[in-house]
Every structure is written in C-alpha cells, then in structure tokens.
Amino acid sequence: MKVPKRQQAVNNVRPTIRDVARAAGVSTATVSNVLRGTRFVGPARQKKVRDAIELLGYNPNWLAAGLRARRSGVIGLVVPDITISFFSGILSRIEELAAGSNYQIILADAQEKPERERERVRALLRRQPDGLILVPCSDYSAALQDIRQHKVPAVLVDRGGEVSGFDSIDVNNFDATREGAGHLLRLGHRQILAVATNPALRNIAQRIAGFKAALKAGRGRGQIINCSDPVEARQKVLRVLRERDRPTAIFAFTEQMALGSLRAIWESGIEFPGGISLIAFDDCEWMTALRPFVSTLRQPTNAIAEKAWLTLLKRLQGNQRIRSRQQLECTLMIRESTTRPGRVASQLAESAARRQTADPSG
Amino acid sequence: MKVPKRQQAVNNVRPTIRDVARAAGVSTATVSNVLRGTRFVGPARQKKVRDAIELLGYNPNWLAAGLRARRSGVIGLVVPDITISFFSGILSRIEELAAGSNYQIILADAQEKPERERERVRALLRRQPDGLILVPCSDYSAALQDIRQHKVPAVLVDRGGEVSGFDSIDVNNFDATREGAGHLLRLGHRQILAVATNPALRNIAQRIAGFKAALKAGRGRGQIINCSDPVEARQKVLRVLRERDRPTAIFAFTEQMALGSLRAIWESGIEFPGGISLIAFDDCEWMTALRPFVSTLRQPTNAIAEKAWLTLLKRLQGNQRIRSRQQLECTLMIRESTTRPGRVASQLAESAARRQTADPSG
DNA sequence: TTGAAAGCGATACCAC
C-alpha cells in the first residue's frame, strides 16, 4: 500500500509550502501569493495562511524558489583580502545595503592571488548569483572572462578602471596622490620615498602616476619601491632609510605599507616625525590612536560601497542608463606625522630619541 | 503548434545538464555520474560527456542540485561586526578552509544588534545552509531558537559558552584577564580602570570575573565601565581620568575600547605611558606601529577559526564524537604601554608632555 | 553499465 510521502504528517521535517497550504485549507498558489504579495488574497484566507505559517514555523526554501524564479537572491562579493580594513569596510556597508533589498552576500577572499580569484569566481558562478561585486586582484583578470561568459551583471570596485562590459567605481587616485605628495613638497621635502604594492593594479598605477606628476611639478626627487606585504615593506624601507642620502618623507600607498614603513622608521632610530615624515593612503581608526597621529588620504569607503551597490541594483532591475564608470574624490587629512624636514641625514645616528608631541588635533 | 521549449536549441541561455546529455548522446543520469563520480561510467561515454561539457561551457546549477540533494554547500556565518579585525580575521580563515572543502560562506553582519541578528539568521536559514557558524551578539540569543527549530548544525564562537544543542569554541577569558590584571598589579598599579563592553556577553562577563578575581588576590581597587563603542569609551574614560583620585592603569577589554581609551588618554594630557598604563585584549597589527607599543592579550584567532570549522565539518559528516565545548588560551604580550606607576594624580595637570620612548622591543 | 522518470519545494500560468 503506497502512501504519497507528502501525506504522512511527518513531524520532524521542515514544513513546506504544501504543509502550510493544507493546514490553512488553501492552495499552494495562495500561500505563495500571501507571502510574496504577488496578487490579492482575501483577508480571511490571508489570516488563515499567516496563522498556519506561524503555527508550523514555516520558512520558505530559497533554493526551490530561486530555481523556479531564476533569481537566487545572492550576490557574490570577491575581495583581495578581507582582513584589510578598507575592504572589510566596503564589505560591511554592502552587506547592509544588500540585506535591505533582501539579497545575501556570498563572500570570496582571493588572498591577492589571481589564480585563486579565478577559482573562487567560478565557484561563485555555479551558485547562480544575480550579480557580482568584485575588487579584482590583477589588472586584467582571467576571472572577468568567466563572468562575461555567464552574463552575470558585475561591478568592479577600486581597482577596476575601464574594462568593457563592466561597471566600475573607484577613486581619483591620481589627484589624491598628487595632493598628498604636494603637501609634502610644500612642507619642504625634496626627496620622497613612495611605498607601493603591485604596479599592475590599476589604482596603484594611478597613484604612481600622480606621485610622479607631483614630483615633476614640485621639483622633488622620488623613489618608488613595490612590496607585497608589510614585512617586505619594513625590510625595504629600512634599507632605504639607512642610506646616506635618505629621503625625508615616506608616502605609503596603502594601510599595509604604512604599517611596514612605521616598523622600519622605529627600527631606523630616526626621530619621527622630526626626522622623517609619513603620509598614507587609507584613513584607519588606529592612525589617530597613537602618536604621532598619521596624516592620510581618506578614501570615501561608504560612498564607494553605496555607489557600487546602487549601480549593481540598477543593473539587476534592468536599468541600462548607468554611467559605467564612476569616480570619487579622496580627502587629505593633515595630522602630525608630516612636518617640515628638520634633521639631515648625517644626524641619523642619533637614537633613543626624545620626541616632542603636540596636543591632539582632532 | 507547440514545441517543447527544451527542444529549441536556444543559444543565449545557460546550458543545462540536458543540453550536455543531448550533445554527448547519453542520459542526464550519466552526465551527473561523470560529474560527481557517483557510479562508474564507461571511458568512452566518460570522454564524450567531458567534451560536451567543455564545448558548451557547462557549469552546474547548484540551486537545482542543492534542492534535489538536500545539501546546499553553503555555510552561514554570522558575526557581530565585520569591520572589527578580530572577527574579520576569523572570517578570513574560515572562508579559506570552507573553500578548501567546497563550501561557500554566506555572510551576515548583525551589527551588534540582537534583533538584527535574529532577522539575519532567519534569512540565512531560508537558504538551507548545511551549517552555521555564529558569533552571537547577545548572551542568549533569540536566533538560537530559530536555529534549533531548523535543526541545522551550528557552532558558537567566542561568545557562546555552554548552550545546549550547540558546539562552542572560545578562549579562556577568565585566566587571560586575570593574567593581564596581574601584570599591572605586579608593576605596582593599585587602581585600575577596566573598559568593558556589554556584560551580557559571555566573554565580557568572564573577563569581568577574571578582572575582579585578580584585584581581589592582588589587593587592588578596580572600577569597571561599560561602553558600546569607541566614542562612548573615549568620553567615559576621559571623565574618569579627570577625577582627583584617578586610576594609574587602564585595561581595555576589546580593540574598540582600546581605541577609545587611547583617545581619552591623549586628550587628558596625562603622560603616556609614564602617567597611565594601558593593556588591551586583541592583538592587532597597529598596536606595534606607533609608540608606545601596546601591551596586549593575544587571542589565537587562527586556531579559533580552525577549531570552529573543523568542529562544524565533523558535524556535517555526521560525526557525533565531538567535545561540545573547546577552550583556547590567550597570550600576554608585554610591550611598552604598561610601566610602573610613576606620577601621582596630583601631577595630572601637566600637559604637552615630553615623552621618553625606548627602542622597539620587537 | 546505462536510461527513464519521479521527485526536491517553490512559482506562475491557465482555468474557473
């Protein structure tokens, strides 16, 4: 004697829409309509359905819904490294906005490795994401090919630049860097060390360009080094600081590079900021926690996240009238770590320095 | 004249398993078996199938697969605030491990709000996650009820404690705090301010208990304040530092509280660390970037993440032999921000202080 | 060893 499985009132299994329908004495169509407001349902049934849902503790299965509706409600978000606060800030805001529109975020961390990025993107695409937000880890990422093939709307953040077929949001790195370097030049610095990461990244390339432009205009001499992490930055910067003709200022192109540079500065024994100035991209809370407060170029993290989300949302809604490339401006935050160049290189040897610290500025 | 949709070779639509089957001249069952290695398939067909997959650029639809197999391949991860580096560190490691086992992470940020946490958890449960990893934002979270009801395996991290039906991983907060406070007491501090967050959180409650225990044993006097964010911490700490009989040391129970306390210290004008010592939970990179380097209690972030993932994975594999509660130890990192108490409260008025800084200790 | 076909749990079209 066969009994359709559905009919046995199994108790320890998650209720389905049919269980609700049966309990409420209506059809599954009605339950679905109550839930999604797709079409009008009479108040009496409306209530019966809601009661049944409450009673059974029903929670719809999005796998099934997504399969049928061809809309997964999932957005894939790929970042180069989630432990970097610039990225986690963006992620945080996007997650919030997405949740507000009933989307969820599948996170993929590429760990700054293009192969890994590609692998993660492919896995993501299997999930039928409705859209993708991507902070690429290489300038021209293989992953983009896969995305194109799957025809999933995607927006490129921070390091995107102009790649055909993708929307992109970034900041005006060129002007920001020029402004930062200009600040140093105006203070009187003539020899500046830029600590960059991978010049193949769009944003870094732009910063390098801005840096060079400023030096050229301001008659300064510059040196640029590329490091992949704080440890490498620390070593390389230290080496530069120990040269006879050392720079009087450092321009760190990311928070990570600032961290490495700072370690190097302390180890060099040079008075800071008296003997060496520092300015950094990425305005982090810790930069105003200990002295000297670090001068920075603040990127509008929230605005970046919001623009990225809004752009994607419009695409999801089929809106075609979107500026495909949007750029935001950074803000120069002058604090204590940038001062006029005081000591000269020959005084380098002095160590265990006494430092003058001013009152907190803000 | 009706034509079954399937038969029209639609070109601009993602290929399905049936397209592959047709192209390879086999059944869908065979394609599935080739893909998943479920059962043996003859080498000739094997190859035909693989070729067809390659040709069509087929990527399986996980929504459909998950629906059918009752296994979504998704893990829900709920954190109180992803911008806090302790949580993003854990997330980062878990994401990596999960990807290694072919799972993906749906991220939910509760923003330290229990209502929000519950809402996010419910949304997560609709996704049919195979498991959940949760850093709860309240001691006894309503969300846990929902999880129980859905019978999804879940592990509680950091703030879990012993909740029946859930595995949990945390650190020995009691001993760690006792050790930290003991360090201050041994230096000679007798009046210590603890800057805590929400005492309803398990881990914070344990830290408070450890703090009290240390004070009692060491004959110190303590004061505990609770703050919800750095701004509040800054204000409250500043107020305390301006009292006549002010503490000579501060114990910040989280990175956020350390940030707020530091702002207050600078604003108070008290010499630091000469006039006021500071020790903090959570060992962050920035704490050794600027002077004085901050003494901390380091939590083994990676180990926490790994244990959490491993525990969940075992549950997913049906392993029942799991210690339901696992605890890890913290490490006291003594640096420069904790010194013997020097100045007394009456000297508070002096400001624009000159500070002695030692060489970096490493 | 392989194929046919019955679902998984929703949605949405077509009737009434």
Add this chain to the structure above:
DNA sequence: GTGGTATCGCTTTCAA
C-alpha cells in the same frame, strides 16, 4: 479571487 499543475535543473531510485 482562487486552485490546479507544469516547470525550474538536478539527483537518485528502479528497471533493464
């Protein structure tokens, strides 16, 4: 307004 039901793309018996 409401209900019946084909269907989304895949997995997994059951038969052959």
